[in-house]
Amino acid sequence: xAATFPIGSGRQYVIVHDSIHHYERDATRSRNEVRLQPLxxxxxxxxSFRLEVTPAxxxxxxxxxxxxxxxxxxxxxxxxxxxxTARSQVSIAGGDRAVRTAIPWDPDxxxxxxxxxxxxxxxxxxxxxxxxxxxxxxxxxxGDWESLVRANRELRLQFDYLPGSTxxxxxxxxxxxxxxxxxxxxxxxxIALARHLGWPARYVSGYLVPEAESEGNSHAxxxxxxxxxxxxxxxxxxxxxxxxxHVAVAVGRDYSDVSPxxxxxxxxxxxxxxxxxxxxxxxxxxxxxxxxxxxxxxLQDQQ
Numbered sequence: 001x002a003a004t005f006p007i008g009s010g011r012q013y014v015i016v017h018d019s020i021h022h023y024e025r026d027a028t029r030s031r032n033e034v035r036l037q038p039l040x041x042x043x044x045x046x047x048s049f050r051l052e053v054t055p056a057x058x059x060x061x062x063x064x065x066x067x068x069x070x071x072x073x074x075x076x077x078x079x080x081x082x083x084x085t086a087r088s089q090v091s092i093a094g095g096d097r098a099v100r101t102a103i104p105w106d107p108d109x110x111x112x113x114x115x116x117x118x119x120x121x122x123x124x125x126x127x128x129x130x131x132x133x134x135x136x137x138x139x140x141x142x143g144d145w146e147s148l149v150r151a152n153r154e155l156r157l158q159f160d161y162l163p164g165s166t167x168x169x170x171x172x173x174x175x176x177x178x179x180x181x182x183x184x185x186x187x188x189x190x191i192a193l194a195r196h197l198g199w200p201a202r203y204v205s206g207y208l209v210p211e212a213e214s215e216g217n218s219h220a221x222x223x224x225x226x227x228x229x230x231x232x233x234x235x236x237x238x239x240x241x242x243x244x245x246h247v248a249v250a251v252g253r254d255y256s257d258v259s260p261x262x263x264x265x266x267x268x269x270x271x272x273x274x275x276x277x278x279x280x281x282x283x284x285x286x287x288x289x290x291x292x293x294x295x296x297x298x299l300q301d302q303q
Contacts, residue, residue, distance in 0.1 A: 024269035032263030036086035102226035104143035118200035122253035200225030
């Protein structure tokens with residue numbers, strides 16, 4: 001999987017995430033949770049966010065159990081399709097390039113902290129004998145940060161990256177049996193390994209911002225909980241630690257907690273798989289200056 005990383009710091013990016021859901025027969029109503037708003041993190045500033053929904057919908061904002069901004073979208077009239085478009089603008093400053101190390105947990109302390117929720121099995125990451133076997137095969141040691149860093153770096157030697165080889169519903173056991181997958185699958189495998197080795201580990205969904213412009217998909221990586229309360233990011237798809245170009249939109253125990261759009265609809269027939277597109281573009285500083293200048297004149301004209 002190729003990736004182009006940004007050069008320099010203090011750049012602005014526009015992210016447009018578009019999702020269209022078609023229904024074979026009109027849905028009389030639909031209700032969905034949307035998690036597409038970038039999280040505020042060190043070095044990442046959310047300049048603006050707008051959620052557009054067609055047809056007209058009731059939209060309400062809340063924060064879920066894991067601290068993710070969650071938009072509740074309800075359409076109460078018959079509709080043949082639902083289109084949800086999230087438009088974000090973020091500013092990214094240069095990140096700290098210092099090497100970070102997670103501090104192991106005392107098991108007796110971990111069980112008394114909220115982080116234990118991320119060390120226990122979850123719906124998409126159950127305990128499996130195959131994970132224990134993989135940890136032995138890779139020579140990973142319990143409570144050893146360097147083992148996790150090596151697993152993150154070498155997981156792609158065990159699994160092939162093959163777009164379209166798996167589905168959102170593919171289980172962890174299926175991924176381990178077939179040894180192929182995409183970023184979501186590699187994140188689940190690394191989470192399972194980390195939890196087996198005694199670490200809290202959470203799933204992160206988001207985007208990789210490019211240097212200029214890209215069309216592609218959202219991305220997924222892993223964060224490991226350190227006993228000092230910090231979370232350190234690992235990206236098994238790119239065999240690297242996370243940097244400032246990893247823009248997170250949601251965290252959870254696994255994908256089931258962070259699905260970009262999840263809900264129900266009422267219809268006499270099933271719906272089709274959604275059409276999803278993601279476009280990310282860096283804003284040229286001169287274009288940004290022109291936009292601000294134009295906005296300033298518009299405001300003056302209105303006063």
